Amino acid sequence: MESNVIYLDNNATTMVAPEVLQAMMPFFMERYGNPSSMHDFGGDVARDVENARHSVAQMLGADYDYEIVFTSGATESDNMAILGTLQYYRDKKHIITTKVEHPAVLNLCRQLEREGYSVTYVPVDREGNLDLDFLFDSVTQDTAIVSVMYANNETGVIFPVEEIGAFCKKRGIPFHVDAVQAIGKIPVDVNKIQCDLLAISGHKFHAPKGIGVLYVRRGTRMRPLLYGGHQEKARRPGTHNVPGIIGIGKAAELVMQHLANKDEVERIKRLRDKLEDGLLSQFANAHRNGNRDRRVDNTSNIGFEFIEGEAILLYLNEKGIAASSGSACSSGSLEPSHVLRAMGVPFTSAHGSIRFSLSRYTTEEEIDYTLNIMPEVVNQLLEISPYWDSKNKKGKLIGELAR
Amino acid sequence: MWEYTDKVKELYKNPKNVGEIPDADVVVEVGSIVCGDALTLYLKLDNGKIVDAKFKTFGCGSAIASSSALTEMIKGKTVEEAAKITNKDIVEFLGGLPDQKMHCSVMGQEALEKAIKKIKGQSVEDEHEDEGAIVCQCFGVSENLIRRVINENNLTTVEEVTNYTKAGGACGSCIPKIEDIIKEELNKVKEKQDAEVAAKPMSNLKRMQLVEETIQNVIRPVLLRDGGDIELIDIDGKKVYVALRGHCANCVISDVTMKNLVQEKLHEYVEHDIQVIEVK
Structure with missing residues (x-):
């Protein structure tokens, strides 16, 4: 089904x-x-x-x-x-x-x-x-x-x-x-x-x-x-x-x-946190967008510096994972999400922002699979990125990045 | 979801020529992380020939695919041959790009052009002077680039210019300027066409065909709508003899019809010095 x-x-x-x-x-x-x-x-x-x-x-x-x-x-x-x-x-x-x-x-x-x-x-x-x-x-x-x-x-x-x-x-x-x-x-x-x-x-x-x-x-x-x-x-x-x-x-x-089932509500939050904490600890170039505590339990918005959101989505899509992005490219407009811009998220990571949003049908296996796939996706794109120094495993600071 | 061709998908999934060339002869950068896409192109030359090309790209699927396509296209070509490649060729190589993604192909062309300038020893410092004024401040798009892309791709609207160059896609304050540029470029094209037409006199046969077609397809439908009609009696050089029929024949404003409709349309569609003579 x-x-x-x-x-x-x-x-x-x-x-x-x-x-x-x-x-x-x-x-x-x-x-x-x-x-x-x-x-x-x-x-x-x-x-x-x-x-x-x-x-x-x-x-x-x-x-x-x-x-x-x-x-x-x-x-x-x-x-x-x-x-x-x-x-x-x-x-x-x-x-x-x-x-x-x-x-x-x-x-x-x-x-x-x-x-x-x-x-x-x-x-x-x-x-x-x-x-x-x-x-x-x-x-x-x-x-x-x-x-x-x-x-x-x-x-x-x-x-x-x-x-x-x-x-x-x-x-x-x-x-x-x-x-x-x-x-x-x-x-x-x-x-x-x-x-x-x-x-x-x-x-x-x-x-x-x-x-x-x-x-x-x-x-x-x-x-x-x-x-x-x-x-x-x-x-x-x-x-x-x-x-x-x-x-x-x-x-x-x-x-x-x-909502009356506290265990179930807690389960979604735990899965979201597992995904988010897993990503933030794995990738030095990843940052959370948005207040950690005062938000709904199903949503995680992560900005990946030096790589672009639509490319991340396309690669995830290849692996059977559906998420969305606040990047300019994925929206058809040329500017990144108005929400991230209003928050003052730097363009360096606004273009690479990915939103994961869970539901009560999301399973732990799905989160584990996603956590397993992400390194492959992120690293492949970092290898392509001109802003990533693959030898020293860090971002290249270019004048614009300071903006 | 974008409608990407199989070729685009293939090239963003498994891009060719990703990486740096440590002893590259030319390295150029275009775009910026702020704008949402950027490309660094590395070329290795031997005897005027591009023997290796590699790239690194920050951007969406079509930006990666366009970069990969560019490197594939220029490898093995002489610098002179490569200089002829335009964004259209990149789009063709990819089997097409969505309208809103055309700027990815232009980014490839920009990088190539910048590289070739460098090879030819034109200093990059001169570049801004050379590229003309920046029209779109948000994305740093120059007037020259806009003009060239308009001409090479036959663009006619601001939306198209935005799709191809990103200019006007953010704050929108440069849109009036882009409109002016489009108008100027379209006028240039029209003037050129007019000049070509003026330079070559029309043959009698061609003129007769055009007059008949214009009367049949443009003028008659208007008259028929009002219960009138028109008949072409004769054509003698630039003199066109016609008779009005139906309601028009007795119409008190038949002179006006002649002047405003028949003559004007023939001037517009055939030649500006056609003379219309009514046969009563």
């Missing part, structure tokens, strides 16, 4: 859990009715949709099921949260977010700047920690919304959303959290965060692609992005993606089970 690849790219997407697929299957050919229909064939499906909504609400610690709005994914949820809020508070023209957000938020903010909004991008330090005071000082009378990610997709670094939430609540400013990379990895509780809005995506926690959620706290003022039917209380019209909704509901149940 599972493919042979050693999949260490779970921050990009995850396998659909077998239980999730099983739960979805009847809704394609047997129970394909429209939950909005009057007849039982469709109407009965509505009950399953509402059960799924309840599971998601439970996972997020929401007080009311109707605070859960199903969307097509987190890009839509993020856009809906920010645009929907701005549409309501039309006289407010200032947005606060961070420099290291996902493009779903960052590129939306860039577009809003072109349309006349002003946006404050809160910086991070060398370890990827948010400059909280900077954020607090940025708030003005004109601030319409604060949008901050819970955990960073590239480094896994967790932001203090609870402190931001308490602050925003006190100031009466709508607070949106992009929790895509936190969900399933750490407990996410909308009441502890005190956020008004929170986005998640199904395919990051073993539900299928194409289903997401926007949590909308009761009483939150916003306008819909789409107009159409009455679905989702007209906040997000369009016929329900029933199989996707059933899938994300089941995946939410599995997340709750998983």
Whole structure:
């Protein structure tokens, strides 16, 4: 059933859990009715949709099921949260977010700047920690919304959303959290965060692609992005993606089970640390990107100096290992990841950064195999690199490296 | 995931000629670790011939493959023969590169060109003067390189120039300058073509063919759309006799049609001094 690849790219997407697929299957050919229909064939499906909504609400610690709005994914949820809020508070023209957000938020903010909004991008330090005071000082009378990610997709670094939430609540400013990379990895509780809005995506926690959620706290003022039917209380019209909704509901149940199982949670962290510590101790040219302790347990971002990330990925690919890179080449853009640049990671290792992201399906054998393969990959590329002195086994310091 | 050819994959998996030549006659470096790719090329010469070539590359799969390809291509060639190799030849050798990776082949060509300059004793200190102003500060791309790559690869857009040279791919502040350069180069090409056309008078047969084609394919469709039509009566040298039909025949603005549509199109597609005469 599972493919042979050693999949260490779970921050990009995850396998659909077998239980999730099983739960979805009847809704394609047997129970394909429209939950909005009057007849039982469709109407009965509505009950399953509402059960799924309840599971998601439970996972997020929401007080009311109707605070859960199903969307097509987190890009839509993020856009809906920010645009929907701005549409309501039309006289407010200032947005606060961070420099290291996902493009779903960052590129939306860039577009809003072109349309006349002003946006404050809160910086991070060398370890990827948010400059909280900077954020607090940025708030003005004109601030319409604060949008901050819970955990960073590239480094896994967790932001203090609870402190931001308490602050925003006190100031009466709508607070949106992009929790895509936190969900399933750490407990996410909308009441502890005190956020008004929170986005998640199904395919990051073993539900299928194409289903997401926007949590909308009761009483939150916003306008819909789409107009159409009455679905989702007209906040997000369009016929329900029933199989996707059933899938994300089941995946939410599995997340709750998983997070309640301390041994299992600890196991992923132990495997991640084994991989990371193994790499850092093996290679003098390797450095961790991001705060070691304040991050999600599945993510490790390692910068390899003097070699290039896409080449590392291609070599790993040959060995059946799937990971990702913040290098310029692998993205199709010409600059390395905006997250690593915001952190001030030197270009010497930003171009050689590799992100390994585990899931609850990752095994110890897979980590051991990866640790065994890496020396071959890294050493082969070091041999090719003009910045590596193979005789003395150290990097060549060239003027630019100081930058 | 990039669509790399089998040749590219073969060469980044098992690159040929990796390493240094301890007693190399020429060593050149291009690119930088900051920019994300860099190549050091080592050449051993004997009697004007490149008898050995090795490289070290920091960069992605296609940068490694391009470097390897370059060394394979120049080994055994005379310096003069090698000087003729362009980035296009490298791309061809590799069976193609993804658009966004074209700059890898240009990096190979740059290294080769720099090496040949060195061989010919042109001092490398002069190089910046020689290469013209730097247009893209982020990636250190010179105006001359941009112009040459535009011409050798028939580029027409900023995006293409970025794919081939990386210029404009970071902060983007040089994009207007790149646009100007493209415009200038395209104008040069057009002027050259125009000059060639002007230098060679058109034969009567060619002119007649062009007039017929233009009326049939360009002018008639426009008139037919409005319920009109046109008939070619005769061609005498540069005089073209036509009659308007259908709605056009009685149209009060038929003079305007003649001047703005028929004459203008014939000037554009055939010759600028065609004279249109309406036969009523």
